[in-house]
Amino acid sequence: MDARAMIVPGQFSNLIKRPHFSLSWTFVVLNILVFAGTSFFFTKWPSVSLGQGLKDKNFAVSISEMHQQTLDPIERKGTPVPALEALRDHRFWKKVRTFPFTGDQVQIEKNRAMLLKFQEEYYASSQYQLGLGALETSPWAWVTYQFTHASIIHLVGNVLFIFLIISYLELEVGFFWLVSIYLLGGFGGGLSYLLFEGAGNMAMVGGSASASALMAFLMLIKNNKLIPWSYLLAPVPRGYGVIYLPAFFIFPFYIMSDFIAVLWEPAGLQSAIAVSAHIGGVFVGLILGIIYLTEEKLKKYFIRTGVLLENDLTDEGKI
Numbered sequence: 001m002d003a004r005a006m007i008v009p010g011q012f013s014n015l016i017k018r019p020h021f022s023l024s025w026t027f028v029v030l031n032i033l034v035f036a037g038t039s040f041f042f043t044k045w046p047s048v049s050l051g052q053g054l055k056d057k058n059f060a061v062s063i064s065e066m067h068q069q070t071l072d073p074i075e076r077k078g079t080p081v082p083a084l085e086a087l088r089d090h091r092f093w094k095k096v097r098t099f100p101f102t103g104d105q106v107q108i109e110k111n112r113a114m115l116l117k118f119q120e121e122y123y124a125s126s127q128y129q130l131g132l133g134a135l136e137t138s139p140w141a142w143v144t145y146q147f148t149h150a151s152i153i154h155l156v157g158n159v160l161f162i163f164l165i166i167s168y169l170e171l172e173v174g175f176f177w178l179v180s181i182y183l184l185g186g187f188g189g190g191l192s193y194l195l196f197e198g199a200g201n202m203a204m205v206g207g208s209a210s211a212s213a214l215m216a217f218l219m220l221i222k223n224n225k226l227i228p229w230s231y232l233l234a235p236v237p238r239g240y241g242v243i244y245l246p247a248f249f250i251f252p253f254y255i256m257s258d259f260i261a262v263l264w265e266p267a268g269l270q271s272a273i274a275v276s277a278h279i280g281g282v283f284v285g286l287i288l289g290i291i292y293l294t295e296e297k298l299k300k301y302f303i304r305t306g307v308l309l310e311n312d313l314t315d316e317g318k319i
Contacts, residue, residue, distance in 0.1 A: 007231040009218060010164030011242055023178055024166040028159050031207065034147040035155050038126035045125035046118060053114050054087070062107045063087065063115075069102065070095045088201050090135070093119045122202070131203030132190045141203070146186035148205040158207045164230065165214045172221065173292065178214075181288055185213020185281040192280025209281035216285025219251040221292060 046054065053059065060083035067086035068076060086092060096115045101108045122128050132145040149155040166178055189209020197204075218227075226244040233239045 007229050008161050008164045009215070009227060009229055009247070010168040011228050011230055022167070023170055023175060024163050027166060027182070028163050031147050031149070031155060031159050031162075034144075035149050035152075038130065038148060042126040042129065043121070043124060045121045045127065047121060050114070050117055050121060054083075054118070058107060059083070059111060059114065062104065062111055065103060066096075066099075066101050066108065066111060067092050070099055087118070090119075090122075090202060127205050128203050131205040132193065133203035134194050134197075134201070137203070142187055142190055143183065145190065145203070145205050146183070146207050146210055149207075150205055154206055158211055161211045162207055162214065165211070165218060168227070169214065169218060177288075177292065181213050181217050181285060182207075182210040184288065185210040185284045188213065188280040188284030189277035190280070192283075193277040196276035196279075204277060206277075208275075209277040212278040212281030213285035213288070215251065216282040217289045217292070219247040220286055220289030222247040224248060 063083045063086050064080035067089065068080040070092055080086075093115060096112055096119075126148055127150060130141065130144040130148040132141045149158065162182075166182075169178060186207070186209050189212065190204070192209070193204050224246045227247055228242050229245055230242050231240060
């Protein structure tokens with residue numbers, strides 16, 4: 001289980017408070033509206049009928065062999081890749097219609113028809129239209145992918161984490177910083193995804209990279225100071241609550257799980273939730289955290305030397 005699902009910065013009690021206009025609630029509403037819009041305007045991908053066909057054992061074995069045949073000699077491995085990994089490679093899709101596959105031609109033609117249907121549904125999906133991919137991606141996708149989610153579970157996990165951490169950070173830094181961390185963290189995560197995952201994979205969606213950037217920023221600016229962490233082990237008495245720990249104590253578990261997943265986690269069909277993007281988000285969060293701390297030190301220096309007056313630094317003047 002992802003560490004984000006078990007422990008998050010902030011307090012769950014913030015969730016039951018009366019909503020009021022704030023950046024944290026703005027991000028929640030925006031993500032929910034985008035999810036509702038994509039659910040209404042885009043069809044589910046893959047469809048139920050196609051999903052059942054993809055689970056067929058004969059299809060899985062045959063599709064791996066077909067994928068192996070389309071690879072360049074230098075790319076071929078000793079054994080064919082798993083079917084799910086083959087399906088994620090859209091370079092393979094583009095060869096399916098005309099490639100002269102060898103083997104059981106009846107099964108190959110059946111696979112070909114299913115793959116063309118798979119491709120058609122994918123190109124009509126919100127993951128492709130709004131997600132960030134290596135090919136045929138619009139400039140807007142660098143922003144839209146950060147607010148688009150693959151499923152309700154994906155949405156709830158990210159929105160819960162983002163809401164709690166922004167609710168906490170709003171007490172520390174201003175609007176400009178939080179929006180910058182979210183968006184630039186998403187840009188960094190997108191770049192990391194494209195570098196790690198290669199040119200063939202499907203488009204990515206989700207705010208996980210932005211959440212990772214916020215987490216890294218929090219760790220750096222709070223460091224060894226105690227902050228509240230809400231944990232959820234089970235929805236039963238004593239299975240959830242709040243503990244106070246230094247930010248740096250929890251952060252390594254987040255980043256460690258991401259690096260391990262990038263190296264060893266098997267790829268799923270949709271590949272919408274890219275763990276490699278978390279790493280890019282973390283690096284952006286750390287860089288912005290260093291800039292923020294440097295700025296704070298300069299402010300203190302200017303106040304001490306009389307260049308700035310402390311009264312000039314109001315909450316509205318936070319950067």
